[in-house]
Amino acid sequence: MKEERSGGPHLPRIRPSIPNPPPSPSTPSPQPTSPLPFTTLTFATSLDSSLALAPGARTALSGPQSKSMTHYLRSRHDAILIGVGTAIADNPGLNCRIAGVGGYGGEGLTRQPRPIVIDPTARWDLTADSKILALVRSNQGLAPFIITSTRCTPPTAEKQALLESHGGKYIALDPVSQPHDDEEREEGREGASHRMDWTAVLSCLRSQGLRSVMIEGGGSIINSLLGPRAQGLIDSVVVTIAPTWLGRGGVVVSPDRRVDGHGVAIPASRLTDVKWYPLGEDVVLCGRIKDL
Amino acid sequence: MKEERSGGPHLPRIRPSIPNPPPSPSTPSPQPTSPLPFTTLTFATSLDSSLALAPGARTALSGPQSKSMTHYLRSRHDAILIGVGTAIADNPGLNCRIAGVGGYGGEGLTRQPRPIVIDPTARWDLTADSKILALVRSNQGLAPFIITSTRCTPPTAEKQALLESHGGKYIALDPVSQPHDDEEREEGREGASHRMDWTAVLSCLRSQGLRSVMIEGGGSIINSLLGPRAQGLIDSVVVTIAPTWLGRGGVVVSPDRRVDGHGVAIPASRLTDVKWYPLGEDVVLCGRIKDL
Numbered sequence: 001m002k003e004e005r006s007g008g009p010h011l012p013r014i015r016p017s018i019p020n021p022p023p024s025p026s027t028p029s030p031q032p033t034s035p036l037p038f039t040t041l042t043f044a045t046s047l048d049s050s051l052a053l054a055p056g057a058r059t060a061l062s063g064p065q066s067k068s069m070t071h072y073l074r075s076r077h078d079a080i081l082i083g084v085g086t087a088i089a090d091n092p093g094l095n096c097r098i099a100g101v102g103g104y105g106g107e108g109l110t111r112q113p114r115p116i117v118i119d120p121t122a123r124w125d126l127t128a129d130s131k132i133l134a135l136v137r138s139n140q141g142l143a144p145f146i147i148t149s150t151r152c153t154p155p156t157a158e159k160q161a162l163l164e165s166h167g168g169k170y171i172a173l174d175p176v177s178q179p180h181d182d183e184e185r186e187e188g189r190e191g192a193s194h195r196m197d198w199t200a201v202l203s204c205l206r207s208q209g210l211r212s213v214m215i216e217g218g219g220s221i222i223n224s225l226l227g228p229r230a231q232g233l234i235d236s237v238v239v240t241i242a243p244t245w246l247g248r249g250g251v252v253v254s255p256d257r258r259v260d261g262h263g264v265a266i267p268a269s270r271l272t273d274v275k276w277y278p279l280g281e282d283v284v285l286c287g288r289i290k291d292l
Numbered sequence: 293m294k295e296e297r298s299g300g301p302h303l304p305r306i307r308p309s310i311p312n313p314p315p316s317p318s319t320p321s322p323q324p325t326s327p328l329p330f331t332t333l334t335f336a337t338s339l340d341s342s343l344a345l346a347p348g349a350r351t352a353l354s355g356p357q358s359k360s361m362t363h364y365l366r367s368r369h370d371a372i373l374i375g376v377g378t379a380i381a382d383n384p385g386l387n388c389r390i391a392g393v394g395g396y397g398g399e400g401l402t403r404q405p406r407p408i409v410i411d412p413t414a415r416w417d418l419t420a421d422s423k424i425l426a427l428v429r430s431n432q433g434l435a436p437f438i439i440t441s442t443r444c445t446p447p448t449a450e451k452q453a454l455l456e457s458h459g460g461k462y463i464a465l466d467p468v469s470q471p472h473d474d475e476e477r478e479e480g481r482e483g484a485s486h487r488m489d490w491t492a493v494l495s496c497l498r499s500q501g502l503r504s505v506m507i508e509g510g511g512s513i514i515n516s517l518l519g520p521r522a523q524g525l526i527d528s529v530v531v532t533i534a535p536t537w538l539g540r541g542g543v544v545v546s547p548d549r550r551v552d553g554h555g556v557a558i559p560a561s562r563l564t565d566v567k568w569y570p571l572g573e574d575v576v577l578c579g580r581i582k583d584l
Contacts, residue, residue, distance in 0.1 A: 045339075046559070047337075047341060047531065047533075047545075047577075048341040048544070048545060048546035048547075049339060049340045049341045049546075050546075053549075053557040053558070053559070054557055057557070226537055239339065241339075241533070243562065243563040243566045243577060243579055244559045244561065244562040244563070245518055245545075245546060245547055245559065245560045245561045245562075246546075246549075246557075246559050246560060247546060247547050247548060247549035247550055247557065247559065247560030247561075248546050248547070248548060248549050249549045249557065250546075250549075250557075252340070253339075253340060253537075254340035254341075254342075254537060254538075254539060254540050254542075255340075255537055255539050255540070256539060256540055257345075257538075257539035257540050257541045257542075258539055265345040265346055265349070265538075265539065265541065265542075266345070267338070267345070267536045267537065267538050267539065268537045268538060268539030269536065269537045269539075270535065270536040270537075271535040271536070271573075274535045274573045275570075276568065276570040276575040278567075278568040281563075281566045283568040283575055283577070285339075285535060285575070287535055
C-alpha cells in the first residue's frame with residue numbers, strides 16, 4: 001500500500017497487497033504497463049473452508065470488522081468480480097459503502113468499483129428491481145458489466161436496453177473451446193463447454209479501463225482461480241477465517257488437486273509473504289500465491 | 293494457564309486453555325473433582341481444512357514453531373490420544389521431545405504423556421520395532437494404552453505380553469451398541485458397530501489416573517469429537533492453520549452437518565474465547581467450543 005487511506009478505526013494494521021488508489025480525474029492516465037489488471041482474490045470461510053451452508057444459502061460468517069475491511073478493499077479496486085451463482089443467490093449491491101466514497105459523502109461516484117458478473121449462459125434475471133440497478137439510480141454505485149459467452153443465446157433487446165440505460169453492458173467472450181484434460185472430459189463436467197478463459201476475461205476488463213479487480217466469489221470462481229492453470233493470474237489473496245465449523249455439505253473452497261510427474265498428489269497452492277491479522281473473532285490472512 | 297512453564301523462546305505469547313501442570317510426585321493427589329479428564333483437541337490443517345493429501349500420507353503442514361508448540365502442549369497433558377489409522381500411517385513416537393522433560397534432560401519420565409491409541413478392532417500391528425516401544429526402551433517415553441472393543445478378537449497373548457513388558461496394556465471397552473440414527477444405519481457406515489463411546493473412553497482414562505488428554509487426530513477422531521454428540525466433552529481447542537491449499541481429495545476436518553428443528557442446516561460448531569497467534573507462516577487458533 002503506497003498511500004494511506006482511511007479504512008475506519010477498526011483497520012489500523014491491515015496491509016494486504018492492494019493496488020495504488022486510482023488517480024484523480026485531473027491526473028493524466030499513465031500508459032498501461034500490463035495488459036492485465038491487478039487482481040485480489042478475497043473471500044470469507046469457516047474453519048472447514050466453507051463459504052456457505054449450502055449453495056444459494058446466505059451464511060453469516062465474518063464479523064462486522066471483516067465486513068468493514070471488505071468495503072475498504074472495494075474502495076481500492078476499479079472493479080468487483082463475482083460469478084452468476086452468487087449474483088442470483090445474493091441479489092448483491094456490489095458497491096462500496098464506506099464514508100468518503102461516492103454516494104456516501106464523496107463526490108460523484110469516486111471510488112465506486114465497477115461490478116463484473118461472469119454469466120456465461122446469460123441466465124441472471126437482471127430487472128429494474130435488482131438491488132444493483134436500484135443503487136445506480138440512487139447514485140450509490142455503478143451498473144454492472146456482464147460477461148457472457150459468444151455461444152449462448154444473447155440476452156433480449158429489452159434486457160440489453162435496461163442495462164445500458166443504467167450505464168452497464170453485456171460483453172460476449174469466446175469460452176474455452178475444449179475441456180482441458182481427460183479427467184474433465186470423463187467427468188462430463190457441467191458447464192465445461194461454457195467455461196470462460198481467465199486471461200481473456202481479465203484482458204477484456206483491462207481494455208475497458210479497469211486496472212484492478214477484486215474477485216469476491218463464489219465457490220466455482222474461487223476454486224477455478226486457485227487451480228494450477230489460473231493461480232498465476234492472482235496478485236494478492238485476502239482470506240477471512242471465522243472460528244466456526246459449518247459441517248459437511250457446504251460450499252467448499254478447495255482447488256482441484258495437483259499431482260507431480262509420478263501422479264502423486266502435491267499441495268495445490270501455497271501463499272508467501274504471509275501476514276495474519278486477528279480482527280474481532282476472525283483472522284484475516286493476506287499473502288501472494290507462491291510460484292509453482 | 294495458572295503456572296508459567298518453559299515452552300522455548302518461540303512461544304512467548306501462546307495462552308491456550310491447558311490444564312495445570314501435574315503435581316510433583318511429593319504432592320498428595322487431590323480428590324478427583326470430575327469423572328472425566330480435561331481434554332484438548334489439537335491438530336494442524338491447510339486452508340482447505342485438510343490434515344493430509346490422502347489417507348495414510350504424511351503431509352508436512354505446519355512449520356517448526358508450530359511443532360515446537362505441539363511438544364510444549366504434550367508436556368502439559370497426562371496423555372496423548374490418537375486413532376489407529378494415524379498409528380498405522382505414522383509409526384509415531386507420541387512422546388514429548390523438549391528440553392527439561394524426562395528423557396530429554398529431565399528426571400525419569402517426568403512430563404512424558406501416556407500414549408492412548410483408539411483401536412476398536414485391535415488391528416494395529418505393534419511390534420518390538422515400533423517406534424513407540426523403542427522410545428520406552430531408551431527411557432524417552434511411556435508405553436501406550438490401547439483401547440479396543442469387547443466385541444473384537446482380542447490381541448494374541450504374545451502381543452499382550454510384549455505391550456505389558458514395556459509398561460503398557462490393552463483395555464477393552466464396550467462399543468456403542470447401535471448406530472445413532474437412521475442416516476447412519478442407511479449408510480451402513482463402515483465400523484459403526486465398532487465405534488467407541490467417547491464418555492466411556494474418557495471416563496476409563498480418568499480411572500487410570502490420567503487427568504488431562506491431548507487429542508491429536510486423525511480425521512475420524514477429530515470429526516467425531518467435533519460432532520454435536522461429543523463436542524461437549526472437549527475443554528480446549530488448538531488448531532494450527534498453514535497458508536496452503538492441499539486440494540480436493542485430502543483427509544478433511546469437517547464434522548457431520550447439524551440441522552435445526554425444520555431440517556435446515558446450521559453451523560455444526562463454533563469456538564468462543566478465541567485467540568489467534570501468528571507463528572512463523574502459520575496461525576494458531578485457541579478457543580473453547582461454544583455451547584450449542
